[in-house]
Amino acid sequence: MGRLCTHSLVLAIPGRLDVMPLELSIEPGQRWGVLGPNGAGKTTLLHTLAGLLSPRQGRVTLNGKPLKAWRRRSLARELGILFQQPQDGYPASVMESVLIGRHPYLTFFQQESAEDIERAQQAMERLDIAHLDARLVSTLSGGERQRVAIATLLTQSPALWLVDEPTNHLDLHHRVAVMRLLSEQAEQGRAVVMCLHDLNLAARWCDHLLLLYPNGEACWGPAKDMLVTGALERLYNQRLSVGDIDGARVFMPRA
Numbered sequence: 001m002g003r004l005c006t007h008s009l010v011l012a013i014p015g016r017l018d019v020m021p022l023e024l025s026i027e028p029g030q031r032w033g034v035l036g037p038n039g040a041g042k043t044t045l046l047h048t049l050a051g052l053l054s055p056r057q058g059r060v061t062l063n064g065k066p067l068k069a070w071r072r073r074s075l076a077r078e079l080g081i082l083f084q085q086p087q088d089g090y091p092a093s094v095m096e097s098v099l100i101g102r103h104p105y106l107t108f109f110q111q112e113s114a115e116d117i118e119r120a121q122q123a124m125e126r127l128d129i130a131h132l133d134a135r136l137v138s139t140l141s142g143g144e145r146q147r148v149a150i151a152t153l154l155t156q157s158p159a160l161w162l163v164d165e166p167t168n169h170l171d172l173h174h175r176v177a178v179m180r181l182l183s184e185q186a187e188q189g190r191a192v193v194m195c196l197h198d199l200n201l202a203a204r205w206c207d208h209l210l211l212l213y214p215n216g217e218a219c220w221g222p223a224k225d226m227l228v229t230g231a232l233e234r235l236y237n238q239r240l241s242v243g244d245i246d247g248a249r250v251f252m253p254r255a
């Protein structure tokens, strides 16, 4: 179970004082998209939801318990984060990197078991990087590194996935594959919160949306209620053309 709630949460964004408190309730099985222009606070929100940043005001609870009351290792079994910036500053192979996902389940001196290795192999196959298992992560392309980071999260298998721009660097095929994977996680009862820049991915794959405006305003709710052209144009300060393709709403920026 991964039920994450925010209570009068105000993000600590430097210089932004007039910010609407967030009262979010992210339930197991839901796919939340976080939308907003550059600098709106999407990454700050994700890091605050993960307990990596303190809010200016309010609190976050996971399964009813304040994040601060969780022990870090227990929290890492419940909640996983995909960072926008790669976190691979040390030399490691793809396999070693993906196995890090099992660390919350191991004691300090414990070796990974055959089952841990099997999970990592399955995750690498799912992300189409099994053939790269012995390669140093530092030698990979941007899209390959992104798939390693997602495979690590899949190996970790948390109840709540916090993913910052999961389709960064990915080609069209892998973009869809990753959105399918996130959807499946939700179908299996996990909760997924994803920061997205692509409105059409959000419209296609998210059932709930949070719109973060750069002036501190915010609105959230079921995706069908949030995908209002005027509100999105104001969000991005960009005129949009709207159409329907195969039953899905599609947004195109007007030139």
Ligand SMILES: Nc1ncnc2c1ncn2[C@@H]1O[C@H](COP(=O)(O)OP(=O)(O)OP(=O)(O)O)[C@@H](O)[C@H]1O
Pocket (backbone or CB within 6 Å): 013, 014, 036, 037, 038, 039, 040, 041, 042, 043, 044, 045
């Ligand atoms: N350590 C810091 N010092 C000063 N300002 C900061 C700091 N960290 C973040 N900010 C500012 O907080 C605001 C929100 O940043 P954040 O990274 O959350 O935005 P974002 O919506 O994720 O943007 P993007 O779409 O560009 O990734 C930005 O204006 C950023 O410059």
